[in-house]
Amino acid sequence: MFKVLNWHIKDHIGFLEINNPPSNPMDSAFFEEFYWWRTEVVEKEDIKAVIIHGKGRHFSSGAVLDDLLGIIERSHIQDGHTDKISNFLNKNSKIFYSLKDLKIPVIAAIRGVCLGSAFELALCADYIVCGEKAVLGLPETTFGLIPGCTGTYILPKLVKKSLAIELILSGRTFSPIEAKKWGIVHKVTISKEVLNLATDIAKKVSENFEPEFKKLR
Amino acid sequence: MKQSNIAIWERQGELGILSISNGKENYLNNPDFVSLDKLKKWTSEKGLKGIIIRGVGRNFSAGADIEKLVELAKDHDLLKDKMTEGKKILDFIEDLNIPVIAAINGVCFGGGLEIALACHIRIASKTALFAFPETNHGLIPGLGGSYRIIQLLGNRAKEIVLNGDMHNAERAYEIGLADHISEQKDSFELAIEKLKSLTSDRSIELINYAMQAIRNATLLEKDDALKIETELFCKLAVNVKKDQ
Numbered sequence: 001m002f003k004v005l006n007w008h009i010k011d012h013i014g015f016l017e018i019n020n021p022p023s024n025p026m027d028s029a030f031f032e033e034f035y036w037w038r039t040e041v042v043e044k045e046d047i048k049a050v051i052i053h054g055k056g057r058h059f060s061s062g063a064v065l066d067d068l069l070g071i072i073e074r075s076h077i078q079d080g081h082t083d084k085i086s087n088f089l090n091k092n093s094k095i096f097y098s099l100k101d102l103k104i105p106v107i108a109a110i111r112g113v114c115l116g117s118a119f120e121l122a123l124c125a126d127y128i129v130c131g132e133k134a135v136l137g138l139p140e141t142t143f144g145l146i147p148g149c150t151g152t153y154i155l156p157k158l159v160k161k162s163l164a165i166e167l168i169l170s171g172r173t174f175s176p177i178e179a180k181k182w183g184i185v186h187k188v189t190i191s192k193e194v195l196n197l198a199t200d201i202a203k204k205v206s207e208n209f210e211p212e213f214k215k216l217r
Numbered sequence: 218m219k220q221s222n223i224a225i226w227e228r229q230g231e232l233g234i235l236s237i238s239n240g241k242e243n244y245l246n247n248p249d250f251v252s253l254d255k256l257k258k259w260t261s262e263k264g265l266k267g268i269i270i271r272g273v274g275r276n277f278s279a280g281a282d283i284e285k286l287v288e289l290a291k292d293h294d295l296l297k298d299k300m301t302e303g304k305k306i307l308d309f310i311e312d313l314n315i316p317v318i319a320a321i322n323g324v325c326f327g328g329g330l331e332i333a334l335a336c337h338i339r340i341a342s343k344t345a346l347f348a349f350p351e352t353n354h355g356l357i358p359g360l361g362g363s364y365r366i367i368q369l370l371g372n373r374a375k376e377i378v379l380n381g382d383m384h385n386a387e388r389a390y391e392i393g394l395a396d397h398i399s400e401q402k403d404s405f406e407l408a409i410e411k412l413k414s415l416t417s418d419r420s421i422e423l424i425n426y427a428m429q430a431i432r433n434a435t436l437l438e439k440d441d442a443l444k445i446e447t448e449l450f451c452k453l454a455v456n457v458k459k460d461q
Contacts, residue, residue, distance in 0.1 A: 069461075072454040082451035090447040097443065141419055141427060144457040148450030152430035153442045160369060161431065162338040162396045165316055169415040169427050 005033045006055070007041065013202045014047040017054065018118075023061040024054040026117050028071075035095050042102065048209075049202035050102070052125060053109040053195060054118075059134070062116025065143065092117075093150050099124045103211045109198035110134045111191045115173070120151040123158065126214050127205065128184065129198045130176035131191035136184075137173035157216040158184055219259065224251035225273070226259045231266040232412055233259060237332075242279035243272040245328040247289070248303025248360060250278075256306060260313060266416035266424055268313070269408045270336055271320040272329070277345070280327025283354055303328075303360045307335035311365075312432070314425040316415050320408035321345045321395070331362035334369065340411065341386040341395040342404040352381040370394060423453060 004027070006017040016037065018024040042050065054060050068089075075085035096117075099106045108114075108122035111131040119136055122128055130136070138147045138155070146152060147168060156164040159182050167174070179185035189197050219226045223239040223246070237243045237250060260268065272278050290296050310317055310332075319325075319336035326348045333339050333347075341347075349358050349366075357363055358378065366374040373392050377384065389395040399407040416424060426449040433442040 069454050069458045072451050073458040076451075076455050082448065082455060086444075086448045086451045089451065090444055093443040093447055094440075097439065141423060144420065144423060144460070145453050146423065146427045146430055146446070146450055148447055150443060150446070152427070152446050153434045153439065156431050156434040160393060160396075161435070164431055164434075165337050165428070166396075166411070166415065168431060169316060169419070169424065172414075 002033045002037070004030045005037060007037060009045060009047055011203075012046060012048045013199060013206075014042065014045055014050045016050060016052045018052075018060050019055045020060075021054075021056040021058075023058050023113065024056070024118075025061050025064045026121075027064045027067055031092050031095075035091065038095050038098060047104065048206035049104050050099075050106045051109050051195070051198045051202055052106065052121065053198070054111065054114075056112075057191075058112030059108075059110045059114035059122070060118035061113050062118045063149070089148070093148070096121055096124045096150050097154075100126075100214050100216075102214075105202065105205045105209055105213075107198050107202055107205075109194050110136070110176075110185075111194050115139055116147070117149045120147060120149045120154070123154045123184070124150060127186050127201060128179075129187045129189065129194055129201060130179070130185045131194045132176060132188055133191055134176045135173050136176065136179055137171065138168055139171040139173065141169055142171040154216065158182075219255070221252045221255035222247070222250055224256075226255075228262070228265075229409070231264055231416060232409070233262070233265050233268045235259075235268060235270045236273045237271070237278050237329075238273040239278075241274060241276065242324065243274070243276055243329070244279055244282040244285075246282055246285050248281075248299045248328065249306060250303075250328075250332070251306060253302065253306050253309060256309065260315075264421070265315060266419070266421060267315050267412040268317045269320050269405070269412060270310075270317060270332060271405055271408070272322065274323075276323030276329075277319070277321045277325040277333065278329030279324045280329045280331075280350070300359055307331060307360050311335045311337075314428040315421075316412060316424070316428065318408045318412050320404040321347075322402070322404055326350055327358065328360060331358055331360040331365075334362055334365040338397075338411065339395050340397045340399055340404045340408045341389055342399050342402055343386050344402070345386040345389070345395070345404070346383050347377070347385075347389045347394060348381060348383040349378050350381045352379060366394075420456075422456070426453060
């Protein structure tokens with residue numbers, strides 16, 4: 001059904017795998033398929049939890065910057081402003097954030113790199129399980145950009161504003177241990193156990209799950 | 218070097234240093250420790266990317282001098298005007314679209330703590346001390362401090378506002394009141410280092426947009442905040458492409 005996303009269900013748990021190895025970048029095909037999965041697929045399935053993960057060693061390196069910059073530049077040249085392209089790209093933020101509207105828990109299972117838009121996607125999940133060697137961060141400001149896919153909205157709601165400012169403006173990467181201390185990551189384990197642990201957690205938290213739990217303050 | 222009321226303004230390259238200077242304790246005789254007009258002028262200087270607020274000497278600020286405050290309170294209207302002005306100054310600092318770091322040495326009490334809370338990031342020296350002693354004098358923090366500290370610390374803010382006790386740097390860090398503890402006696406060096414890591418090689422536009430987007434998270438509804446985030450991203454993307 002999908003090219004860069006694999007979707008399969010086992011024991012009433014849906015596994016959404018970003019399949020563009022080795023670094024599983026999020027290109028325009030990813031965003032199209034993710035939109036399709038979210039609007040037409042996931043809510044029709046008989047599942048009690050979703051696990052999002054990357055194929056192979058990494059979760060995802062995030063959006064493909066050259067693609068994105070190219071699209072924005074072309075639209076800017078054509079229209080003389082960025083309103084149109086901004087409206088179009090805003091769909092990606094909305095669809096990421098709409099994981100919060102699902103009535104079942106969403107778990108991000110992270111191994112390897114999870115940067116930029118990929119980390120923003122993970123922040124939209126309700127629960128994050130991380131491999132101990134994972135590399136997390138919102139490095140956009142080091143490229144002259146800001147996080148553009150929910151990061152500046154969600155991060156200040158998960159951690160105190162001072163830390164959100166530091167992480168976003170410095171663009172520095174951080175470890176799962178740090179992220180756990182800050183309350184962003186919930187469990188850290190050895191890399192090869194990440195999916196197993198995420199599955200165990202999916203089974204456990206989906207019992208008596210209250211959608212209220214998904215809300216941010 | 219420029220001065221207004223008890224504040225001194227200096228530039229260190231792309232950064233601005235606002236120092237509270239009033240004797241050993243840096244008492245705030247009036248809530249308007251700097252004139253808002255001057256502060257607006259300084260913070261709109263060309264090329265400014267970040268600000269550090271500190272106290273001259275060993276202390277950040279011991280807050281209001283209680284005797285002077287009682288004296289001021291005899292004229293109710295004047296006190297109210299001064300408090301309103303003080304609030305405006307702190308709101309202005311909090312709403313700045315460039316990062317503001319409080320470099321805190323020694324005592325940071327009352328009005329001093331109110332100033333520190335209006336900053337975006339707080340860096341304390343090991344010997345820093347924090348307190349809202351207002352309740353010991355039958356008062357409460359009056360410049361927005363009780364609101365800000367509850368936003369920051371939630372329930373744990375009560376122990377600070379209600380019992381007026383002092384907290385050392387270690388405890389302040391534990392509860393989240395201080396974001397970093399400086400190994401050196403003077404927290405200024407670490408504050409400069411941190412501020413540079415947030416601003417060097419970043420355009421003013423980028424810094425402004427990042428700060429604006431982060432502030433929108435608490436000010437705006439989700440849909441509006443996300444819409445503006447994407448708009449700001451697109452504007453920056455056009456510039457990045459131009460520079461390539």
